[in-house]
Amino acid sequence: MSKPDRTFYKKTSLELAKAILGFYLVHITPHGRMVGKIVETEAYMGIHDKAAHSYNNNRTKRTEVMFGPPGHAYIYLIYGMYHCMNIVAAETDTPQAVLIRALEPVEGMESMAQLRYKKSLHQCSKKEKTGLSNGPGKLCQAMDISRSENGLDLVNSKHMFLLEDDPPDKKDIITSTRINIGYAEEAIHFPYRFYINSSPYVSVKVNTSK
DNA sequence: ATACAGATCGGT
DNA sequence: CCGATCTGTATA
Numbered sequence: 001m002s003k004p005d006r007t008f009y010k011k012t013s014l015e016l017a018k019a020i021l022g023f024y025l026v027h028i029t030p031h032g033r034m035v036g037k038i039v040e041t042e043a044y045m046g047i048h049d050k051a052a053h054s055y056n057n058n059r060t061k062r063t064e065v066m067f068g069p070p071g072h073a074y075i076y077l078i079y080g081m082y083h084c085m086n087i088v089a090a091e092t093d094t095p096q097a098v099l100i101r102a103l104e105p106v107e108g109m110e111s112m113a114q115l116r117y118k119k120s121l122h123q124c125s126k127k128e129k130t131g132l133s134n135g136p137g138k139l140c141q142a143m144d145i146s147r148s149e150n151g152l153d154l155v156n157s158k159h160m161f162l163l164e165d166d167p168p169d170k171k172d173i174i175t176s177t178r179i180n181i182g183y184a185e186e187a188i189h190f191p192y193r194f195y196i197n198s199s200p201y202v203s204v205k206v207n208t209s210k
Numbered sequence: 211a212t213a214c215a216g217a218t219c220g221g222t
Numbered sequence: 223c224c225g226a227t228c229t230g231t232a233t234a
Contacts, residue, residue, distance in 0.1 A: 042217070051217070062230060080228030082218050099217055137218045180217060213233085222223080 001163040009070035013043040013089040013096035024163040031111040036103030040195040046096040051184035054095035066095035075150040082137030103133040104201040112142035134201045
């Protein structure tokens with residue numbers, strides 16, 4: 001398995017969001033090496049997307065990374081207590097990003113359990129195990145990702161990067177609207193969320209009945 | 211200087 | 223459904 005290079009990230013956030021499904025996110029920390037498979041993403045399409053932090057070319061200290069080159073991490077604090085991790089897409093001055101919404105734990109689950117619940121994995125209920133990383137705030141807590149990693153270059157960093165893997169079966173990928181963007185008017189309805197349907201680690205699944 | 215809302219989560 | 227909790231951002 002190999003690390004994607006810079007050109008891999010130089011695509012629209014919509015394309016990148018689909019392309020990284022099934023890839024691995026690796027973070028090497030003092031707690032050990034932790035790896036999760038990316039099973040859910042959302043695209044934030046930049047200056048015309050009312051759900052995006054960079055909507056209307058909103059360039060501030062917080063959103064600055066998105067205006068830079070692709071392949072860097074955009075990490076912000078939400079609701080005063082959780083972090084969300086994004087990967088910057090597209091080219092410089094095109095502020096698009098992909099939010100990582102859920103991971104399937106692959107390696108370092110013992111450390112993840114400690115960071116999430118302050119207890120060891122074998123004392124976790126089944127629900128707690130799937131709850132390790134099935135949401136954007138949860139996965140940052142489990143993988144020890146915070147604003148100290150903001151701006152980090154996933155192409156060159158030895159500590160945090162992606163590893164590419166075979167794409168999932170196309171039939172297994174569901175497209176839906178994004179979560180918790182009720183303020184975004186028409187953008188509420190944009191089909192910018194993607195997930196691997198067979199994964200039990202997806203945060204919210206679409207109601208397929210009815 | 212102040213006000214206010216938020217790309218979430220966990221418990222009722 | 224509701225509250226936690228605090229920063230980033232806008233407004234004045």
